[in-house]
Amino acid sequence: MPPPPQFTARSIPCPFKGCNRLFKNESGLTQHKNSSHRPFAPPPVARATSPGSESGRSMQGGGDVEHPHSPPPPSVRPTEYHPQLNGRPCDKTGKFLPKGAPPPPPDHPAPDDFAPYADRSDFDLADLLYRRVQMSAAHIDELMENWASRPNAANPPFANHADLYATIDATEIGHVPWESFNVSYNGERTPGDETPWKSEEFTIHFRDPRKILQLQLANPDFKFEMDFAPKRDIIVQDPATHGSTFVPVILGSDKTTVSVGTGQNEYYPLYMSNGLVYNNVRRAHRNAVTLIGFLAIPKTDRENQDSTEFRTFRRNLFHGSLRHILQSLLPGMTTPEVVKFADGHYRKAIYGLGPYIADYPEQVLLACIVQGWCARCDASNKNLDGEGGRRSQELNDALFDALDHKALWDQYGIIPDVIPFTYGFPRADIHSLLSPDLLHQIIKGTFKDHLVTWVGEYLEIIHGKKGAARIMADIDRRIAAVPPFPGLRRFPQGRGFKQWTGDDSKALMKVYLPAIEGYVPPQMVRTFSAFLEFCYLVRRNILNEESLQEVDAALARFHRERVIFEQEGVVLSGFSLPRQHSMVHYRYLTQQFGAPNGLCSSITESKHIKAVKEPWRRSSKFNALGQMLTVNDRIDKLAASRVDFVERGMIPGPTGRPPPSDQEQGDDDGGPSERRDILGEVVLARRHIPNYPRRPAELGKLLDAPDLPNMVRRFLYCQNHDTDIPANDIPIDDCPHFVGKIKVFPSALATFYAPSDQSGIGGMYRERIRAVRSWRGGPPRRDCVFVEHDTTQAGFRGLHAARVIAFLSVAAGGSTYPCALVTWFSPIGDAPCPDVGMWMVEPDLDREGKRETSLIHLDAILRAAHLVPIYGDHPVPRHFKHTRSLDLFAAFYINKYADHHSHEIAF
Incomplete structure (x- = not known):
C-alpha cells in the first residue's frame, strides 16, 4: 500500500380510582402508606455510557428499577472495570496516591477575584451582551453612551464595545489559540497544465486537540459525569499503561450551509469530544463538544469538478488535514501523560481515537469506499441484505496486495487512491470507529426518505394519482387533528411541506402511524410499528442485554413485514439501501460504544447553530471565517469563566428552578x-x-x-x-x-x-x-x-x-x-x-x-x-x-x- 500523501422514579400515591390508601403524615406531606411506595429521594446522577473505541469498549448497563412506570436512572458506574486501566489518581509527577487520598487543594485566586472583570456584575453584563443577547458593536456603544450620559450615574462598566471585547479577550482560562496551515496540490503537472485547483492554496484552521482535550477533562462541570476506566482494552499489554485512564477521542465532521446566494456559504467544521463524559452531557451541549477546526472545501470550475483527479485530491486533502490536526495527540497514545481531571485529581491519561460521528456521505469519505457500499462491512452493494464480513484496515492491506484497482472498486467497493487518516495512529481502524447515526440512518433516512415515500407510491399504484391525492389529503387532515401535547410540534397542514428538517421527521414519527391505518394493508402498518419500536429502543439512554434482545426482535419483525412493499410493487430492486442496512449493525455498535444517542449526528448538527451559524450571522459577511473564529474563542472564554466562578463558589450554579421566562399562563411548554x-x-x-x-x-x-x-x-x-x-x-x-x-x-x-x-x-x-x-x-x-x-x-x-x-x-x-x-x-x-x-x-x-x-x-x-x-x-x-x-x-x-x-x- 502506498504511504499516506504528505502535505505542506419517583414514588407516587395512588389516585381515588382503584386505590384510596392516602394519608397525611406528620410533616404535612401526602404520601402513600403502603411500604412498597417509597418517598421522593434525590436521584443518582444520570449515567449514560462512556463511548469507547476498539481499544476502549464500554457497554451501557441498567440500574435497579426505582419505579415500574418511570425509567430508572442507570447505575452510577458500570458493574465491571478493567483491573489495570482503572484511572488511579496520582500526583503531578505521576506517582500513584494511596487509595482514598483527596485531590490536591485547588490553586485558586482570591475568592473575590473576578479578573479580568472588575466584579461579578461586570462579568454577568459581558456574558449577557456578548453571548446571550449577541448585541451588535454599535448597540453596545449606544448602551454605554446612554449609561454614561445619565445624571449622577456611575461610569459604565465598559467604555465601548472594544473595551468589552478586550476584557473578554484578556481571559486566560479556556483559551486555546487558533492556528492554520495551507495545503496545495503536490502531484505531477504536465507543462501548460493551468487547471485552477492545482495552483490554489487551501487554508485549514484548527486548535490544538490535545489542549482542548485537557480542558474538557479538567472541566469541573463534569466532575460527577465521567467514567475513568473501560471494561477492557488491548493497550494493557504495555505495563507502563497500568493505572492509567484511557481517553477515547470522539470526532465529528459535517458540512453546513449558513446562507444561500451570498458568496461563500458552506463551512466544514470539525468537532471533538471525549469518551469519558456521559451521553447526557454530550447531548446537553455543556462544553463537552468543542469546535476544533474548519476543514477546507476545495472547489473548481465545472470542467474539472467531476474529474477523477480532482475527486482524489479532495479526498486526500480531507484525510491529510485530519492527520495533521491530530498529530499533537500521537505521543500520548503510547506514553501516558499526567492530566488534571474534573474531580481535581491528576491521572495518567493515554489517548486513543474513538467513535467518529458522521452521516452516510461523510462515512463514505472517511472509510474510502464507493458510494452505495457499507462502510462497516463488505456486503455487496447489490445485495446489502446478504452476509458481509467486517471491514478492517488489515483486510484492506491484504486486498491491496492481491487485487488491482478495478477489482478493489467493483468487488469490495474500496477506493484505492486514498489512505484513511487513521493509518499511523495506534489501535485505530476507521471501519471500526464509525458510530451509528440515528438522525440520518434511521429518522431522516429509513423513516422519511424510505417508508413515508413508499406509502405515497403505494397509494398511487392502488388508487391512481387522483385517488392517492385524495387519500393523502385525508391523512394530512388526520395528522392535523392530533390533540396538542407539551413539546409536540403540530402539523396544521399535514405533512405537505417541501423543506424537511430532522426535527420535522422526528415530529412526524410521533403521529404518523395512526394516520395511515385503514388506508394501507395491516402488514404495512405492522412494518411501521416494528420500525418505530426499533427506532425508539435504540434511541434510549439506557440499553442492557434485555433491551438489545428487544432491538433484535423489532428488527426481525421489520425485515419480515417490509416485504409487503415488494409484493405491492413499490420496491422493485430489493432493499439494498445503505441506511436501512445500517440497522443490522446497531446491536454490535451499541456493545462497542454504548447507547447510540450519545453519538448521533444530531449532536454535531445542533452544535452547528452555536459554532457556525450564529457566529456567521454576527460577522460582516466579508472574510467571515476569521470573525467566526474570534466569536467562538470569546464564547468559550465566557463559558470557562462561568464554570470557574461557580466552582470557586463566587456565583451560584444551576438552582433547579424553572428559568425566569417560565410564565404559568404563557406559552412555555x-x-x-x-x-x-x-x-x-x-x-x-x-x-x-x-x-x-x-x-x-x-x-x-x-x-x-x-x-x-x-x-x-x-x-x-x-x-x-x-x-x-x-x-x-x-x-x-x-x-x-x-x-x-x-x-x-x-x-x-x-x-x-x-x-x-x-x-x-x-x-x-x-x-x-x-x-x-x-x-x-x-x-x-x-x-x-x-x-x-x-x-x-x-x-x-x-x-x-x-x-x-x-x-x-x-x-x-x-x-x-x-x-x-x-x-x-x-x-x-x-x-x-x-x-x-x-x-x-x-x-x-x-x-x-x-x-x-x-x-x-x-x-x-x-x-x-x-x-x-x-x-x-x-x-x-x-x-x-x-x-x-x-x-x-x-x-x-x-x-x-x-x-x-x-x-x-x-x-
Missing part, C-alpha cells in the same frame, strides 16, 4: 431541567386564575361538575383516613363538611427523569400540563395525563389515562391540598392493538352518557399523556378543529411515540 434533588414531581402553577368562584357549588356549575361539593368532601376524608373503600362508595355523611375555599390554576408543571429526551444534564425534563377554559383566546385546552393505578404492574397495565378538567387547590383544616378534577378513559381489551402496537382506550361514561369525573391528589399524576384518535373508516371533515378531537372521537390510542419517556412507560 417546559424543556430540559437542571434539577437533581428529586426523581419526579407534579406541582401547581405559581399563580392561580383570578375571578373564579371559590365555593364548590358555584365552581362545579362553571366546570360542568355539579357533584364537585361531594367530591371535595370525599377527597378530604381520604386525606385523613387509611381506607380501602373506593372514594365514590364512602358515605357522604361520614365525610367532613368543607368550609374553606378553592383556587383554580391554569396548569401544573411535571418534572421527571427522562434522559432519552432533551433533558438537562442530570437527565431531568419538565413539561407543562394545561387545563384552561380558553387557550390563546380560543377553545378550551384540557390535556391528558397518566395516573398511577397499580405499581406492581409494568407499563400501561399499571396506569390509568385521564383528562384534566381543572387544577385546584383545596384549603381545609390548616392544610392545602393540590388536586385535579379529571375524567377517565378505560382500556379496550387487555393488550395493545396487534397492528399499531399501542393501547386503545375509550372514555368512561355514567348512566346518563356523561363522562365520569373524579377529584384526585396531584401526586397521583405521573406526567402528561398523549391520546391520538382512532380515525376509523370515515374521512376527517375538511375544517375539523384539533381542539375538539378529545371531545368528539369515540376511541383513542395511547401514543407511546409522543416522546421517549412515554414509550418507556407505555411499552
